[in-house]
Amino acid sequence: xxxxxxxxxxxxxxxxxxxxxxxxxxxxxxxxxFAFIFQLFKSIIYFFTGQKFFPDLPEDKxxxxxxxxxxxxxxxxxxxxxxxxxxxxxxxxxYPYVQEPPREEPVPxxxxxxxxxxxxxxxxxxxxxxxxxxxxxxxxESNNRFEKSIEETPVxxxxxxxxxxxxxxxxxxxxxxxxxxxxxxLETSNDExxxxxxxxxxxxxxxxxxxxxxxxxDDDDTDDDNGVDIRFDV
Amino acid sequence: xxxxxxxxxxENDKRILIAACLVIIxxxxxxxxxxxxxxxxxxWQGKKCDTLISDVVINRIVTTPHQxxxxxxVKNIRQFIKHAYIPIILMILSVVTIIIHxxxxxxxxxxxxxxEDGFGTLLFVWDFKDPDSYANxxxxxxxxxWPPLINEPHFVVEALGAYIAIxxxxxxxxxxxxxxQAYLARTIRAWKLSKQVFEKSLDGFNQNTPVxxxxxxxxxxxxx
Numbered sequence: 506x507x508x509x510x511x512x513x514x515x516x517x518x519x520x521x522x523x524x525x526x527x528x529x530x531x532x533x534x535x536x537x538x539f540a541f542i543f544q545l546f547k548s549i550i551y552f553f554t555g556q557k558f559f560p561d562l563p564e565d566k567x568x569x570x571x572x573x574x575x576x577x578x579x580x581x582x583x584x585x586x587x588x589x590x591x592x593x594x595x596x597x598x599x600y601p602y603v604q605e606p607p608r609e610e611p612v613p614x615x616x617x618x619x620x621x622x623x624x625x626x627x628x629x630x631x632x633x634x635x636x637x638x639x640x641x642x643x644x645x646e647s648n649n650r651f652e653k654s655i656e657e658t659p660v661x662x663x664x665x666x667x668x669x670x671x672x673x674x675x676x677x678x679x680x681x682x683x684x685x686x687x688x689x690x691l692e693t694s695n696d697e698x699x700x701x702x703x704x705x706x707x708x709x710x711x712x713x714x715x716x717x718x719x720x721x722x723d724d725d726d727t728d729d730d731n732g733v734d735i736r737f738d739v
Numbered sequence: 740x741x742x743x744x745x746x747x748x749x750e751n752d753k754r755i756l757i758a759a760c761l762v763i764i765x766x767x768x769x770x771x772x773x774x775x776x777x778x779x780x781x782x783w784q785g786k787k788c789d790t791l792i793s794d795v796v797i798n799r800i801v802t803t804p805h806q807x808x809x810x811x812x813v814k815n816i817r818q819f820i821k822h823a824y825i826p827i828i829l830m831i832l833s834v835v836t837i838i839i840h841x842x843x844x845x846x847x848x849x850x851x852x853x854x855e856d857g858f859g860t861l862l863f864v865w866d867f868k869d870p871d872s873y874a875n876x877x878x879x880x881x882x883x884x885w886p887p888l889i890n891e892p893h894f895v896v897e898a899l900g901a902y903i904a905i906x907x908x909x910x911x912x913x914x915x916x917x918x919x920q921a922y923l924a925r926t927i928r929a930w931k932l933s934k935q936v937f938e939k940s941l942d943g944f945n946q947n948t949p950v951x952x953x954x955x956x957x958x959x960x961x962x963x
Contacts, residue, residue, distance in 0.1 A: 513764055516771030533926075534919035537819050541827060544820050559817050564795045564810050571798055 777920075784921040785928030791818060792929070796936055804933035811929035815922055822918035829911030833904040840900025851901040854890040858905040860898050864890035 548558050561569070748756070791814040792807065801807045841847050851857045854864045865886040866872075874883035 512771035513767050516767030519770050519774035530919055533923045537919055537922055540816050541820050564800050567800045568794055568798055
């Protein structure tokens with residue numbers, strides 16, 4: 506009963522206070538509407554300056570400094586930038602339109618020498634060095650026979666009975682050489698004549714024929730200002 | 740003799756008076772309940788202010804009531820804008836719908852609430868202007884009977900713009916008022932906190948307490 510009476514009393518107070526409350530509410534609503542419009546224009550400026558919709562207040566910045574240290578402040582000042590993890594920071598930046606040549610570190614001389622001597626081929630680099638197969642007995646035997654045959658074959662040395670025979674042979678050789686030279690000269694002269702003939706052939710002189718006139722003659726066409734007649738008479 | 744005291748009430752009049760008193764009490768109790776609910780809701784809405792400003796206060800970045808109020812005001816406005824942008828969009832949509840409707844029908848004097856081609860076509864409408872529904876009792880004109888029904892809910896294609904615009908406007912306005920109420924609640928809370936957080940109390944402090952090495956020695960309980 507007491508609580509009901511208390512509520513009744515509150516009801517009377519609320520009825521008295523209701524108009525004031527409503528007026529305050531409306532005032533706050535109107536003020537909020539103006540604040541909204543003001544913030545809208547402000548946010549357009551913030552958007553074009555690359556800032557947040559609601560930039561941090563000085564108190565918020567101080568709080569971040571307290572919580573995360575001075576690095577957080579620096580990162581926050583940079584607009585529209587994503588958070589960078591420490592690992593990413595170590596990596597070099599890749600610019601899409603500027604390609605720098607890769608940095609070459611000085612190679613020690615020993616390494617250069619080893620490269621020169623034992624440089625791998627592309628195939629070796631791809632598929633590895635081929636393993637040398639152990640030679641079979643048959644191959645070894647054949648190799649040995651080949652070597653022996655070379656050693657055993659006697660060198661045929663020309664022997665002459667007399668000085669006259671020797672001289673005759675020399676003369677014969679000289680005659681053969683001369684005849685060969687003459688043949689070469691003849692061959693060259695023949696080649697030259699052939700080339701000349703070829704040059705003569707290159708100059709094309711079209712022969713007159715009866716068909717040429719037929720091709721360029723449009724006997725069937727008639728100039729009747731109706732275009733070209735392309736009918737085919739079957 | 741005062742004529743009021745001379746009035747003799749019949750049994751029926753007494754019953755009517757008691758019923759009227761009960762109704763009035765019930766109405767005020769109901770208002771009291773509704774008011775209590777609104778106060779509770781506002782206290783709950785005001786708690787959001789604590790969340791907004793607690794970090795700065797706990798870390799002692801804000802050290803004066805004036806600083807706290809200033810910081811809380813900016814934070815509250817930002818929170819209000821976050822709450823209110825959807826109802827504002829709804830209200831703008833409502834206005835745009837009515838403008839489009841008026842532009843199509845070329846009728847700029849269109850009342851979207853009318854019961855011919857407005858939102859009123861969806862409502863029951865009674866003719867309270869009907870003079871036959873009223874009676875003159877002791878020189879006072881009172882409603883004597885239920886007025887005649889002039890409209891029953893029915894669909895009208897021409898009122899399509901109003902059917903869209905009016906619900907959007909009602910929802911938008913109510914939502915916006917709730918957001919404004921929350922903003923008011925947070926402001927009141929911030930005002931209270933600015934007084935409460937930096938409050939200094941001398942309860943239990945006695946300047947005559949002996950100080951040794953810069954520290955107050957605890958008082959020994961008196962032995963009886």
